Amino acid sequence: MEYTRLGRAGATVSRIALGTMNFGPVIDADASVEILDAAVDHGITLIDTADVYGGGPWGDEPGQSERILGDWMAARGNRDDLVVATKVHNPMGAGANERGLSSVHIRRAVEASLRRLGTDRIDLYQMHHIDRGVPVDEVLDAFTRLRDQGKILYLGSSNFAGWHLARYTEVAEATGRTLLVTEQSRYNLAERTIELEVAPAAEHYGIGLLPWSPLAGGMLGGVLRKSDRARSDAEGLGADRPRVEAYERFADDLGVPPAELGLAWLLHRPAVTAPIVGPRRLDHLLSAVRALDVVLGDSELAELDRIWPGPGGPAPEAYAW
Known part of the structure; x- marks a missing residue:
């Protein structure tokens, strides 16, 4: 396993993160435990979940994935070996204050996640989506209180636009509130829109x-x-x-399975801390770990750009000239 810093934070994490979205509604607790055991055996230390996983589009019981993870950590006694990340924002019930990023919901949500995870702190607490209806000051106040209480250590975002990263960072720096250390975005060879604004903002900050x-x-x-x-x-x-078809032929030419090639490309991208893999089977996890051994030179990266062209660089150069 390779390790790096968690964005701008001092914590060290594995360069592959284990995502638990499938735990509960897609694979049962026994299969989830098998994957968790294999992940730590291979040096993975960053485990990502969310309060809503197991509910909504993921199943009928929000919180399943956190509970499975919490039960496993309690059984293994390995909580302090891991960097545990979870999220807040998505609906956890029918009530008006059971969603979003209001202080009311954040306070309730963190306590519920701590109970399900069976822990006294969340290492990386992430805003699952932007909440345009809540002032930035209120959101950052809520997370800063949680940091000061020791209930969270670091703050992250997910699915933010580039200007959201800038706004939250500038306000936090100007007022002494807790800073964003990570952004979780959809990003892969076929979906490179974040290279316009999000990736440059992340790299800058x-x-x-x-x-x-x-x-x-x-x-x-x-x-x-x-x-x-x-x-x-x-x-x-x-x-x-x-x-x-061209991508799979190129992978064959390199002698690298396509899945490992796709992950290796991400590991070569600027500002990327760790791709989040959500395996349904043990062999998916082992394939992700092997991607760390794939080294891509300039010619290989150029060919992948040819097959899967990005937006043409950062904005505004990508479209303005």
């Missing part, structure tokens, strides 16, 4: 990127060669199919 959906929902994982899924998944590729 020292905010570490935690890419989610690093394999574009499986499209970059060798979809054309998976006989059990190839027909239905390939039919859904649409206009992307020629790129996927």
Whole structure:
């Protein structure tokens, strides 16, 4: 395993993060524990979850993933070996104050997450989405209080725009409130929009990127060669199919499985701290770890840019001249 700083924070984390979105509604507790055990055996220390995982589009019981993680940490006694990240924002009930980033909801949500995780602090507490209806001062006040109480150590964001990162960072720096250390965004070879604004902002402010959906929902994982899924998944590729075909041929030329190539590309990108992988099977996790051994030179990176062209650089250069 390789390790790096958690964005601008002093904590050290693994360069692969384990995502637990599938724990509970997709894979049961026993399979989740098997993956958790294998992850720490291979040196993974950053584990990402969210209060809502297990509910909404992920299932019918919000909090399942946090509970599975909490029960596992209690059984293994390894809490202090890990950097645990969770999130707040999405609806946790029908009440008007059971969602968003108001002080009321943040206070309730952190206590509930601490109970489910069976811990006294959250290492990285992330805003799952921007809440445009709540003033930045109120949001940062709430998280700063939690930091001062020792209930959270670091603050992160997820699905923020570049100007949100700038706004939150500038206000925090000017007022002495807690700073953002990470941003979790959708980022992969096929979806590179964040290179316009989010990635440059993150790099400027020292905010570490935690890419989610690093394999574009499986499209970059060798979809054309998976006989059990190839027909239905390939039919859904649409206009992307020629790129996927070229990508898988290039992976074959390099002798690297497509999934490992996609993760390796992210590990070569500026500001990326750790891609978040959400394995459903043990072999998915082991493949992600092997991506650390893939070294890409300038020619390989250029060919991947040719197959999966980004937006053309940062804004405004990408479109203004």
